[in-house]
Amino acid sequence: SWVQVTPEGQGVQLATANQISACTRVGTANVNALDNIGFINRGATPLQNELVLLARNEGGRLGGNRIVPESTINDGRQTFGVYRC
Numbered sequence: 001s002w003v004q005v006t007p008e009g010q011g012v013q014l015a016t017a018n019q020i021s022a023c024t025r026v027g028t029a030n031v032n033a034l035d036n037i038g039f040i041n042r043g044a045t046p047l048q049n050e051l052v053l054l055a056r057n058e059g060g061r062l063g064g065n066r067i068v069p070e071s072t073i074n075d076g077r078q079t080f081g082v083y084r085c
Helices: 044-061
Strands: 024-032 066-069 077-084
Touching: 024 044, 044 066, 044 077
Parallel strands: none
Antiparallel strands: 024 077, 066 077
């Protein structure tokens, strides 16, 4: 992956909606990455992994420690809710 987790992002975990029922929402992370390079499609798994890393970094910057996907990947973009648990 070309994305590295920041020190803030290291404390943020990917969660499901069921795992954040006792948490407080602190914001939204709208992240994007290249879904293809030139004529080569990057594939869903590498793209998803990169978007999660970007969302973890943004979640940490917003003061959260959990992120939950709120949309599917569309043109290399995805939205995550950011929560503090």
